[in-house]
Amino acid sequence: MGVDRYSGLPFVARFRWSVGKIMEKFYRSFAEKKIIAAKCEKCGYTVVPPRQICPQCYSRMGEENFVELSGRGVVESLTEVAFRLDGKGGYIWLEKPELLAAVKLEGANSTIFVRVEGDARIGSEVEPVWAEKTEGKPSDLISFRVVK
């Protein structure tokens, strides 16, 4: 039996999404190569990217909870990734594997998942790699690299 593949519905729904005020500030501060987190006043939990509800004690958080992180962090877990998904369910096998790490940033309780460059191991210290020209966009933060 032949299988026909359909690329879309007869209509395309273009949703309008807002990242919200908090995430907007987070990305805008990339322009000055800053990483912003939110620190809960009640329980002290610090989450990056910042959120409006504390993931630990459910308190309301806002811009008044913003703290600036040094950007440095420690690799907690690491994987050599051999593929990417192409967005259509297919696998793109990478010529050179890429390193993906779970990183705990200095001063944060939450974990971020980021690309790392260099000879990273569990326990390595890393720092952000910024684009040459930062414009306050997600693409400003390219990856993290090993400091030691």
Place this chain on the structure above:
Amino acid sequence: MRRVAIIGYAVSRLEWDAEKTREEAVFEVAKGAMRNAGVEREDIDTVISASTDFLDGRTISSCMLIGASGAYLKDESKAEEDGMYAALYAAQRIMSGVHDVALAVSHTHSWIFNPHQVTQYMLEPWFDRQNDLLNEITLAALQARLYMSRSGADETHLAQVCVKNLRNAVKNPNAFRKMPDVTVEEVLESKLYSSPLTELMISPPCDGAAAVVLASEDVAEEFCDEPVWIRGIGNACDRYLRDRDLGRLNSLRIAAERAYRTAGIEDPFRQIDVAEVSERFAHQELMAYEALCFCREGMGKVLIEEGMTEVYGDMPVNPSGGALAGDAVCATGMIRLIEAVKQIRGEAENQVEECRTALAHAQWGLCAQKNLVFILGDRR
């Protein structure tokens, strides 16, 4: 609270079959489970299905399946997760006293679209989803490493889980991936996706459907000579990826504690005769041993090394082959539930001797964020 029993079940073959429609698959298992239970369509009060819009590529994934499950004009609802959750909601409806007999159905057809791609849409959209390296597999790899570094388990232990399950699957007529002669070396040398995870450590997406019929204690024995009783249930959902300890299945531990408490289980290793767990990735089975308190923390590797979780071992886990032998995403947990029922009824292909208490586990979400545990028994 009213007791609830599972009185019938049906499972489809796990396969990759573009010719079989979802309607057919659901119809066959719904009908099969009712026949197995000895109930007629008129006896069913409520029908809960489980499937997801994202995996099925259409909104309202139960569309055109209400008929296939005989649910027209009945109390009907859908769970957007594993079928064992459909069984949970069905059981809760019966416990409430509103209904007496329920049908729970689940299905996924993986050939339609790669489920691993869909998992990118489970990520928080503004930061994590912007990272094209993140998906279910790479995150599971990070979880595996975290677990390994805290427990001292290594790649070999992960491979041993695969060898056990893929060999167990050989006797299971419905399994998708069966490898009678597979070795630890073969598992380690299979294609590397994201270290330490190789192809054989990742459950293979496939098509499949499953259904169970549940009944209240007031009517169960009218239909069925040997109802299998739900003796305990526990369910817990952990925080989002960034805010939890990925190296531990804390929500599974909590779910298990709740289920054990209701079922009166104090020493799971001794009191549970068999467990069917949803190990979407090899390391998750070892993590489950610990979260289910079959061993102390960090000792999962010893259970697999010593063969304790083999069919003939002291604590058999996944005699059916588990999810590593075939992952029909929404049906996977429900199939674990059915395999546990089969063990108690003495109908399993890899039958555990004198099996009177069984555990079934389903997971949902990235890195098993959400976990559900049922304890089943041959007595109320």
